[in-house]
Amino acid sequence: xxxxxxxxxxxxxxxxxxxxxxxxxxxxxxxxxxxxxxxxxxxxxxxxxxxxxxxxxxxxxxxxxxxxxxxxxxxxxxxxxxxxxxxxxxxxxxxxxxxxxxxxxxxxxxxxxxxxxxxxxxxxxxxxxxxxxxxxxxxxxxxxxxxxxxxxxxxxxxxxxxxxxxxxxxxxxxxxxxxxxxxxxxxxxxxxxxxxxxxxxxxxxxxxxxxxxxxxxxxxxxxxxxxxxxxxxxxxxxxxxxxxxxxxxxxxxxxxxxxxxxxxxxxxxxxxxxxxxxxxxxxxxxxxxxxxxxxxxxxxxxxxxxxxxxxxxxxxxxxxxxxxxxxxxxxxxxxxxxxxxxxxxxxxxxxxxxxxxxxxxxxxxxxxxxxxxxxxxxxxxxxxxxxxxxxxxxxxxxxxxxxxxxxxxxxxxxxxxxxxxxxxxxxxxxxxxxxxxxxxxxxxxxxxxxxxxxxxxxxxxxxxxxxxxxxxxxxxxxxxxxxxxxxxxxxxxxxxxxxxxxxxxxxxxxxxxxxxxxxxxxxxxxxxxxxxxxxxxxxxxxxxxxxxxxxxxxxxxxxxxxxxxxxxxxxxxxxxxxxxxxxxxxxxxxxxxxxxxxxxxxxxxxxxxxxxxxxxxxxxxxxxxxxxxxxxxxxxxxxxxxxxxxxxxxxxxxxxxxxxxxxxxxxxxxxxxxxxxxxxxxxxxxxxxxxxxxxxxxxxxxxxxxxxxxxxxxxxxxxxxxxxxxxxxxxxxxxxxxxxxxxxxxxxxxxxxxxxxxxxxxxxxxxxxxxxxxxxxxxxxxxxxxxxxxxxxxxxxxx
Amino acid sequence: xxxxxxxxxxxxxxxxxxxxxxxxxxxxxxxxxxxxxxxxxxxxxxxxxxxxxxxxxxxxxxxxxxxxxxxxxxxxxxxxxxxxxxxxxxxxxxxxxxxxxxxxxxxxxxxxxxxxxxxxxxxxx
Numbered sequence: 061x062x063x064x065x066x067x068x069x070x071x072x073x074x075x076x077x078x079x080x081x082x083x084x085x086x087x088x089x090x091x092x093x094x095x096x097x098x099x100x101x102x103x104x105x106x107x108x109x110x111x112x113x114x115x116x117x118x119x120x121x122x123x124x125x126x127x128x129x130x131x132x133x134x135x136x137x138x139x140x141x142x143x144x145x146x147x148x149x150x151x152x153x154x155x156x157x158x159x160x161x162x163x164x165x166x167x168x169x170x171x172x173x174x175x176x177x178x179x180x181x182x183x184x185x186x187x188x189x190x191x192x193x194x195x196x197x198x199x200x201x202x203x204x205x206x207x208x209x210x211x212x213x214x215x216x217x218x219x220x221x222x223x224x225x226x227x228x229x230x231x232x233x234x235x236x237x238x239x240x241x242x243x244x245x246x247x248x249x250x251x252x253x254x255x256x257x258x259x260x261x262x263x264x265x266x267x268x269x270x271x272x273x274x275x276x277x278x279x280x281x282x283x284x285x286x287x288x289x290x291x292x293x294x295x296x297x298x299x300x301x302x303x304x305x306x307x308x309x310x311x312x313x314x315x316x317x318x319x320x321x322x323x324x325x326x327x328x329x330x331x332x333x334x335x336x337x338x339x340x341x342x343x344x345x346x347x348x349x350x351x352x353x354x355x356x357x358x359x360x361x362x363x364x365x366x367x368x369x370x371x372x373x374x375x376x377x378x379x380x381x382x383x384x385x386x387x388x389x390x391x392x393x394x395x396x397x398x399x400x401x402x403x404x405x406x407x408x409x410x411x412x413x414x415x416x417x418x419x420x421x422x423x424x425x426x427x428x429x430x431x432x433x434x435x436x437x438x439x440x441x442x443x444x445x446x447x448x449x450x451x452x453x454x455x456x457x458x459x460x461x462x463x464x465x466x467x468x469x470x471x472x473x474x475x476x477x478x479x480x481x482x483x484x485x486x487x488x489x490x491x492x493x494x495x496x497x498x499x500x501x502x503x504x505x506x507x508x509x510x511x512x513x514x515x516x517x518x519x520x521x522x523x524x525x526x527x528x529x530x531x532x533x534x535x536x537x538x539x540x541x542x543x544x545x546x547x548x549x550x551x552x553x554x555x556x557x558x559x560x561x562x563x564x565x566x567x568x569x570x571x572x573x574x575x576x577x578x579x580x581x582x583x584x585x586x587x588x589x590x591x592x593x594x595x596x597x598x599x600x601x602x603x604x605x606x607x608x609x610x611x612x613x614x615x616x617x618x619x620x621x622x623x624x625x626x627x628x629x630x631x632x633x634x635x636x637x638x639x640x641x642x643x644x645x646x647x648x649x650x651x652x653x654x655x656x657x658x659x660x661x662x663x664x665x666x667x668x669x670x671x672x673x674x675x676x677x678x679x680x681x682x683x684x685x686x687x688x689x690x691x692x693x694x695x696x697x698x699x700x701x702x703x704x705x706x707x708x709x710x711x712x713x714x715x716x717x718x719x720x721x722x723x724x725x726x727x728x729x730x731x732x733x734x735x736x737x738x739x740x741x742x743x744x745x746x747x748x749x750x751x752x753x754x755x756x757x758x759x760x761x762x763x764x765x766x767x768x769x770x771x772x773x774x775x776x777x778x779x780x781x782x783x784x785x786x787x788x789x790x791x792x793x794x795x796x797x798x799x800x801x802x803x804x805x806x807x808x809x810x811x812x813x814x815x816x817x818x819x820x821x822x823x824x825x826x827x828x829x830x831x832x833x834x835x836x837x838x839x840x841x842x843x844x845x846x847x848x849x850x851x852x853x854x855x856x857x858x859x
Numbered sequence: 860x861x862x863x864x865x866x867x868x869x870x871x872x873x874x875x876x877x878x879x880x881x882x883x884x885x886x887x888x889x890x891x892x893x894x895x896x897x898x899x900x901x902x903x904x905x906x907x908x909x910x911x912x913x914x915x916x917x918x919x920x921x922x923x924x925x926x927x928x929x930x931x932x933x934x935x936x937x938x939x940x941x942x943x944x945x946x947x948x949x950x951x952x953x954x955x956x957x958x959x960x961x962x963x964x965x966x967x968x969x970x971x972x973x974x975x976x977x978x979x980x981x982x983x984x
Binding site: 126127128129130131138139140141142145272273276279280283284287304307308739740752753756757758759850853 | 902904905907927930931932933934936937941942943955956957958959960963
């Protein structure tokens with residue numbers, strides 16, 4: 061019988077004295093710096109979050125045995141988190157999908173079929189749907205985890221082949237608001253600076269981000285900067301929840317969920333009121349704007365708008381621990397620091413005014429000139445390893461073509477058609493369905509065939525039950541390509557087993573505009589195949605089914621290429637050499653040959669190999685650092701904001717009024733619910749849940765309840781709690797902790813168990829600009845159901 | 860500077876656990892004997908090591924918690940392994956997962972923790 065925890069502690073204490081004698085303290089292997097017992101190391105990037113840590117996969121007799129950090133990498137400086145050091149265990153995991161599986165109806169069991177059969181079925185179903193219901197009856201829903209080559213070829217076949225812009229991906233759920241923010245504030249997507257600013261920063265403003273758990277290695281760099289310079293460097297953490305990130309904070313601003321816009325406007329108020337504005341920077345580089353028509357307004361009008369956000373007024377709106385003096389203090393720190401860096405993620409992006417929240421952070425940087433100098437940046441952290449590189453840059457969303465080209469702009473659309481060698485007019489001008497609209501269209505029976513690649517929307521969409529019903533419809537054929545069974549393979553007709561990281565070659569582009577190559581090191585298990593091969597073969601069959609040579613034309617440049625290296629290389633070459641030429645994310649210098657030489661890839665713009673071999677552009681828009689800033693210079697000023705979205709080539713300070721969440725607590729649903737990650741798990745845990753160390757560390761989701769609320773509700777640690785919204789319910793064990801503020805509960809979203817899948821509870825309201833849902837805030841009621849009950853970890857382990 | 864001996868005491872305490880692991884019986888007992896960790900129930904295994912160790916080895920826990928590893932969320936199992944593959948004294952190579960540069964620059968004839976005290980991980984002792 062196992063020891064109880066108390067017995068274990070007692071026994072251990074009793075043993076202490078005995079353990080002093082006869083113990084050999086000799087440390088074996090201590091001189092072996094590389095004792096992993098690996099005979100080969102292959103370089104690539106981490107498969108999990110958006111930091112882009114460089115790793116080396118250790119192989120012993122061809123089998124993966126370890127991962128270690130690349131010491132010369134400028135992303136992670138050699139560090140790895142527990143996920144990064146352990147994901148090699150997934151490569152030959154017994155749960156891997158290894159054969160194509162098919163069932164005609166979703167109430168039937170799956171049967172194994174060959175790739176020929178699988179591809180024929182996929183081609184026939186999509187072709188039939190196009191013939192019967194039109195081009196927009198089919199859709200692709202991809203992932204910020206797919207390689208750039210994969211997203212690029214998928215969207216090419218969908219747009220130029222099947223003539224639909226129904227191309228979306230899960231980055232819509234995590235960083236679309238950041239895209240909107242960068243475009244409307246700076247005129248160009250993606251950050252100006254990057255991680256190199258961390259070591260030069262004097263004031264970190266971390267808002268809506270639990271960096272310590274969601275981006276652990278980046279947090280390590282921030283922490284190091286703070287601990288090495290405890291007085292010189294200040295950390296401000298603004299979040300309704302106290303998280304592990306708060307441990308390094310000098311100031312923690314705990315505001316009521318959804319009041320961030322008031323806080324940010326109020327900081328701007330103080331900056332102006334106290335004369336902390338960088339007048340020269342504004343004069344040289346900025347204008348003020350408002351409204352849908354982007355009307356230019358005067359500084360005085362902007363200032364008048366801020367009158368509604370004096371610290372006294374804002375503190376009342378924000379609630380929590382926010383005081384007028386606190387707002388003044390953080391505004392001063394922000395403005396006066398020699399270099400200030402803002403970092404944020406889903407707490408800002410997943411809001412019904414996520415774009416506005418992004419704008420208001422950028423406003424602070426523009427007003428104070430905290431941009432384009434070492435250590436200063438407005439840096440949106442990305443959650444997935446290739447949301448930026450693959451989806452944002454590669455054309456993986458319904459409104460954008462590769463290399464940041466809006467699909468609705470005729471000139472840019474025709475450029476793409478010409479570069480692809482397909483007739484003009486082939487790509488429709490109208491954007492396709494954005495994510496929530498796409499799954500609503502599935503619900504409504506408008507989409508008859510959908511291909512879901514490398515993501516699990518049944519678990520990851522907000523208000524998940526609503527959209528699961530659509531995917532369960534028998535008149536919607538669902539193809540899922542993935543590596544493990546998930547909640548989404550459970551609603552599929554056709555499951556296609558794909559190659560995992562290091563089982564294929566390709567590029568990931570991380571948060572800081574950095575593209576990095578991962579090389580194939582091992583063969584995929586069974587019949588699993590790289591997506592690039594799957595799409596090419598599918599497209600050839602589609603061309604036959606629809607008797608359409610243009611579909612074949614889409615993959616013609618890639619015919620006959622070996623799938624492990626030559627095929628992705630050919631796709632990357634087409635994308636970078638043709639599509640990014642002359643665009644702000646010019647990647648022509650980042651060839652596979654260059655990327656293989658670099659320990660950590662290349663930051664765009666990088667128009668030539670010579671420039672790329674130096675690492676690319678560390679700071680966008682700065683003459684002397686960014687070759688495009690020199691090329692597009694319109695005057696002698698040191699910064700040139702040449703972004704394609706602002707014709708005046710200036711930064712825009714926006715008037716954005718305060719707007720609360722779509723659903724605030726009321727008498728029926730009196731608590732705020734927010735959700736997020738925990739360090740051991742990632743997304744829907746289909747990967748991290750299969751690594752024993754990670755699953756044991758956090759085997760199931762909890763609901764975090766503030767001690768004050770727990771006291772009111774009679775909830776004790778470990779009690780089972782019902783949490784219920786207008787959309788769905790969960791039953792979770794309680795963690796009573798000074799994490800979420802009083803009046804708010806917090807749940808981790810990785811758990812696959814149907815009682816603990818918190819997206820059954822969250823709300824699917826979305827930002828009208830970015831179309832990103834407000835996962836982070838909804839109203840719930842909570843109730844103690846019982847005392848602690850034994851809970852088992854759960855994973856979907858079969859299709 | 861006054862030297863504190865908590866890490867050594869804690870290390871010895873852990874080694875004590877190793878010495879007594881073989882006292883258990885049955886299938887789980889053989890596992891316990893292999894790793895040296897006293898037997899744990901299935902439920903016990905589903906919690907972070909520090910949950911017990913902040914009571915069993917409070918000084919070590921506190922040192923880790925306040926260290927860069929603690930603040931940076933580097934957990935026990937990343938160096939010591941888990942219940943099934945516990946190593947009270949980790950291989951030096953484990954440090955190399957994150958600190959390859961340091962391994963190359965530091966003396967090859969010393970354990971990392973002879974200069975950078977275990978669990979505190981100050982730059983120098």
